[in-house]
Amino acid sequence: MTSRIKFFKEAIKNLKTSGTVTPSSRFLANRMLKNINFATVEVIIELGPGTGAITKYILEQLPPNATLICFEINDSFYHQLLQINNPQLVVIKASAERMIEELNKLGIYNTKHIISSLPFTMLPDIVAKNILDVSYKFLENEGTFTQYQYSLTYYKKLKSVFKESISLEFEPLNFPPAFVYSCKKVV
Numbered sequence: 001m002t003s004r005i006k007f008f009k010e011a012i013k014n015l016k017t018s019g020t021v022t023p024s025s026r027f028l029a030n031r032m033l034k035n036i037n038f039a040t041v042e043v044i045i046e047l048g049p050g051t052g053a054i055t056k057y058i059l060e061q062l063p064p065n066a067t068l069i070c071f072e073i074n075d076s077f078y079h080q081l082l083q084i085n086n087p088q089l090v091v092i093k094a095s096a097e098r099m100i101e102e103l104n105k106l107g108i109y110n111t112k113h114i115i116s117s118l119p120f121t122m123l124p125d126i127v128a129k130n131i132l133d134v135s136y137k138f139l140e141n142e143g144t145f146t147q148y149q150y151s152l153t154y155y156k157k158l159k160s161v162f163k164e165s166i167s168l169e170f171e172p173l174n175f176p177p178a179f180v181y182s183c184k185k186v187v
């Protein structure tokens with residue numbers, strides 16, 4: 001069975017946590033990663049990577065001494081991510097709400113970049129708020145939080161956390177087309 005069909009079947013079963021029925025396109029992945037200076041990256045956090053469509057693009061650009069840490073709660077997606085054979089990849093089966101606790105266990109106390117594919121509009125408000133708050137706390141000053149969504153409905157909630165440091169782009173070459181929110185922590 002192809003990976004796209006596997007993804008579709010799993011996404012349909014768990015639409016509330018997957019938020020989509022197709023993996024992200026390379027165009028969306030490139031737009032999500034375009035503001036990262038990979039030469040200086042030590043740790044990147046990815047929230048809700050699914051089967052790893054964006055994960056693979058991150059790993060291709062990651063310098064040899066850097067680490068990508070993914071948080072995935074879907075059991076099937078988690079096991080598919082474990083099959084990516086790359087020593088720089090750490091996959092954690094836990095909610096992004098537990099990011100600080102889980103990363104502190106690994107001796108990681110902040111990051112410059114968080115990439116998120118979480119379907120915030122489908123998550124309970126309290127869970128989404130907790131994840132945004134934890135992400136903001138875990139970012140270094142000037143750190144970035146990049147999120148895509150299929151609508152503009154989450155703009156105000158992201159703006160409430162990241163204040164004036166948020167920009168918006170549109171990626172039409174994805175199914176469905178997506179909005180990319182680029183947020184920066186400015187203290």
